[in-house]
Amino acid sequence: MFFALNSNKMFFMFILFFSTLISISSNSWLGSWIGLEINLLSFIPLINNSNNILSSEASLKYFLIQSIASINLLFYIIMKMILMNNFEMNNLFSIMINSSLLMKMGSAPFHFWFPNIVEGLSWLNNFILMTWQKITPIILMSYYFNNNFLHFIIIMNATIGAIGGFNQTSLRKLMAFSSINNLSWMISAMMISENMWMFYFFFYSLLISVMCFMFYFLNMFFINQLFLINMNFNIKLFLLINFLSLGGLPPFIGFFPKWVIINFLLMNNFYILTFVMIMMSLILLFFYIRILYSSFLFNYLKLKWMKIFIKNKMMYFINFFSLISISGMILSTFFFM
Incomplete structure (x- = not known):
């Protein structure tokens, strides 16, 4: 099971959860800093695995950074x-x-540690690193941010997140650069309002959880596995829907929070910023489609001997969110009528 954890890991998960609450509810910078340190010390045991050299290296790098x-x-x-x-x-x-x-959150131009550490982690730890570990730094940054500096950071995140995904064969690194690109949208949402950031973060976490669960379930870590393993067509279709939704392509549900942010940015006359973010999202979609193109169209005789059919109730979870993603924009259009 994806969320099957032993008692020690569950203990550190609880500490991780409460350390975030300590940081964001503290009334002083020092209290927030203590919460960040507890968060760091609780995440290290979660990612450290003595049986995996890459995991041990990742935990050491993460601690130092x-x-x-x-x-x-x-x-x-x-x-x-x-x-x-x-x-x-x-x-x-x-x-x-x-x-x-x-x-701390792995944002560009301080992102160089992020893809390397992601490569040594399991899909569950990747999910935590790409979602939960971003909550505290973004909320603390919303208390005291420099407007012009963050405009530069947003453009850097959008550009590096899109261009960095090229020539990547690892799905974990690809998801890391996708996370960097999505961070530009998160920071933009945070600058608009905290509620807007929470709205975007909810959708992003939902989509990332589905993707991480699918890759864990199929035991996939590299792009070539998508077409070397002859999966059932339905599984490939779910991957296509969730990838395009994560990239923010209409009419999928992933476009809805981006659409709201674009509207707010244009209302405040941030035309260049919006243009850069949309263009970089299109590049992100390009290499998502390139991956899926291979998995759908690569077909040779060797693959016909074996086909993977997954009979598990947890696949209904994937099914459900994929269907929500398809019909999501039909529902969302009512908000802007």
């Missing part, structure tokens, strides 16, 4: 407290605090 980001964050928080009355330094402190939080 997060520790550097935490030290930077603590340093700038203390400096801000000391120089509280110096208004000239406020702009610099906001950029530095934002940079530390962006490094």
Whole structure:
């Protein structure tokens, strides 16, 4: 089972959950920093696996990167407290605090650790890293952000997330760059309002959970497995629907939150920002379609000897969300009538 965890792992999952609540409900920067440190120390045992060298390496890298980001964050928080009355330094402190939080969530241009660590993790840990681990830094950043700096970060995320996906053979790295691209939409939503960010994050988490579950269930880690393993046509169709929905192609449900954000950005005259984000989403869709094109059209005699049929009740879960994704935009159009 995808969510089958032993008692130790469940204990650390609870700590991970409560550490996020500590950070976002704290009334001081120091309390938020303590919550981030508890979050780090609870996630390391979850990703560490003594039987897997890549997993052990990933946990060490993750610890070092997060520790550097935490030290930077603590340093700038203390400096801000000391120089509280110096208004000239406020702009610099906001950029530095934002940079530390962006490094923690794996945002461009501080993203270089993210694809490497993702490669050494299981699909469950990838799901946690791409969703839950982004909650605390984004909410903390919403309290104290630099507007112009974040516009630059949004463009960087959208561009690197789209271009970085080219020439990738690993599905985990591909999902990592997809996460970086989606982070640009999350930051845009956060700048509009916290409710808008929660709205986008809910849809993103839903789609990522379905994709991670499917890859876990099919035991897939590389693109060539999509066409070397002769899957049932229905499974390929579910993959197609969920990939296109994650990319934000209408009429799938993944386009709905992006559509709302585009409307808000255009209302506030962010035309160039919106144009860049839409163009980069199209590039993201291009390499999603390139993967699915191979899995649908590659057909040779060797594959006809074996076909995978999955008989499991959990496939109804995938089925259900795929059908929601197809009919999602029909429902969503009523909101804008």
